[in-house]
Amino acid sequence: MTLKIALLPGDGVGPEVLAQAVKCLKAVEETFNQHFIFKEAPVGAIAIEKTGTPLPDATLTLCKESDAVLFGAIGDPKYDNDPDAKVRPEQGLLQLRKELGLFANIRPVLSHPTLLDKSPLKKKVINGTDFVIYRELTGGIYFGEKKLNPEGTVASDLCEYSENEISRIAHLAFKAAKGRKKKLTLVDKANVLESSRLWRKVVTKIGESYPEVALDFLFVDNAAMQIILNPKQFDVILTENMFGDIISDEGSVIGGSIGLLASASVGEENALFEPIHGSYPQAKGKDIANPIASILSVAMLLEHFGLAEEAWAVKKAVDKSLKKGIVTPDLNENSQYGTNQVGDFIAHNIVDIEDDFRMNDENIDLGKSTII
Numbered sequence: 001m002t003l004k005i006a007l008l009p010g011d012g013v014g015p016e017v018l019a020q021a022v023k024c025l026k027a028v029e030e031t032f033n034q035h036f037i038f039k040e041a042p043v044g045a046i047a048i049e050k051t052g053t054p055l056p057d058a059t060l061t062l063c064k065e066s067d068a069v070l071f072g073a074i075g076d077p078k079y080d081n082d083p084d085a086k087v088r089p090e091q092g093l094l095q096l097r098k099e100l101g102l103f104a105n106i107r108p109v110l111s112h113p114t115l116l117d118k119s120p121l122k123k124k125v126i127n128g129t130d131f132v133i134y135r136e137l138t139g140g141i142y143f144g145e146k147k148l149n150p151e152g153t154v155a156s157d158l159c160e161y162s163e164n165e166i167s168r169i170a171h172l173a174f175k176a177a178k179g180r181k182k183k184l185t186l187v188d189k190a191n192v193l194e195s196s197r198l199w200r201k202v203v204t205k206i207g208e209s210y211p212e213v214a215l216d217f218l219f220v221d222n223a224a225m226q227i228i229l230n231p232k233q234f235d236v237i238l239t240e241n242m243f244g245d246i247i248s249d250e251g252s253v254i255g256g257s258i259g260l261l262a263s264a265s266v267g268e269e270n271a272l273f274e275p276i277h278g279s280y281p282q283a284k285g286k287d288i289a290n291p292i293a294s295i296l297s298v299a300m301l302l303e304h305f306g307l308a309e310e311a312w313a314v315k316k317a318v319d320k321s322l323k324k325g326i327v328t329p330d331l332n333e334n335s336q337y338g339t340n341q342v343g344d345f346i347a348h349n350i351v352d353i354e355d356d357f358r359m360n361d362e363n364i365d366l367g368k369s370t371i372i
């Protein structure tokens with residue numbers, strides 16, 4: 001298979017972690033009979049500096065013409081600390097998601113056996129956690145009308161959802177639950193928000209077509225508590241855009257570092273893969289950012305294209321780096337390994353994957369396939 005992959009490194013540690021993901025894709029090329037054509041383009045603060053806009057037309061065109069987008073991270077303190085900035089790096093990512101129609105953002109949350117003591121949560125609480133968040137990505141408060149009165153004293157952001165926006169991601173989430181532990185939890189705020197009540201109605205109705213999946217509901221405030229109180233109760237969490245953003249960062253505490261959490265954003269025609277973390281500006285250029293979220297995003301990319309064995313090889317190599325303690329300082333403060341060395345180790349182990357272990361080794365602790 002030949003895949004055209006657009007590389008959007010972005011800002012901060014984005015380029016550093018993305019470089020490790022690319023190493024792993026090159027290792028997949030070397031080991032399996034696959035071919036990737038990479039083309040790079042600017043996005044975020046770096047694109048603003050070069051072109052005045054966070055998503056230049058040429059970048060968007062490249063993404064549309066590619067089979068998949070591999071995204072680093074965007075964001076810069078210069079904009080974070082300036083509430084009056086009209087052009088912002090984040091707009092590039094939001095516009096890209098909208099333009100590519102990436103309505104479903106899939107974020108797996110796992111506890112890895114060798115990392116149980118890296119979480120501030122108790123081992124017995126997190127051991128065995130394996131859930132996936134289906135976050136709606138192109139609607140809700142992120143994309144509703146924004147208003148600021150002329151005096152600059154009153155502001156609003158509209159949270160709007162249509163039945164269609166809810167139902168298309170709900171179907172994906174139910175199908176995912178069907179292939180997993182057959183439980184779907186809708187996280188909303190239906191006791192207060194009209195938009196949440198629409199979510200409940202639409203999702204309840206769709207649930208009738210998936211009788212094998214147990215559907216339940218949680219208010220988001222309670223969900224925020226339950227995720228750290230008893231994360232093993234969850235299988236698939238379905239939620240709207242902003243709630244999904246917040247609870248996925250919260251969920252990363254279970255795994256031990258946000259530097260481990262990958263994501264896939266999918267739509268009818270396009271797909272984008274990125275870590276859930278940001279540009280981590282404090283770490284830029286220091287070779288300390290964890291590249292695993294970016295590398296596991298590659299595994300999700302491969303799964304998306306049906307390359308199960310290749311995805312498995314990537315996960316297996318990540319698993320090995322965790323088990324051998326070849327990790328960045330977020331997972332071991334005394335670690336001697338940097339972003340690049342961890343990337344090299346994982347890429348090397350993809351190439352070296354033992355033939356007789358292919359796809360049949362149960363002893364891999366990075367969860368099942370989450371893309372349907």
Ligand SMILES: NC(=O)c1ccc[n+]([C@@H]2O[C@H](COP(=O)([O-])OP(=O)(O)OC[C@H]3O[C@@H](n4cnc5c(N)ncnc54)[C@H](O)[C@@H]3O)[C@@H](O)[C@H]2O)c1
Nearest residue numbers: 073074075076080258259276277278279280281289290330
């Ligand atoms: N998808 C994206 O590109 C994305 C996502 C979130 C935030 N952002 C942007 O990133 C900038 C910084 O935001 P923030 O500080 O709130 O969030 P962040 O995710 O960049 O960093 C928060 C903390 O998480 C940890 N962390 C993040 N990535 C890590 C990695 N790879 N390895 C180890 N530890 C890691 C660090 O402790 C860091 O201080 C902002 O401009 C924000 O808008 C972008």
Ligand SMILES: CC(C)[C@H](C(=O)O)[C@@H](O)C(=O)O
Nearest residue numbers: 074075090093094245276278
């Ligand atoms: C950078 C920002 C726009 C983005 C979001 O809120 O969706 C980020 O936090 C994420 O989780 O991908």
Ligand SMILES: [Mg+2]
Nearest residue numbers: 245246249276
């Ligand atoms: Mg976020």
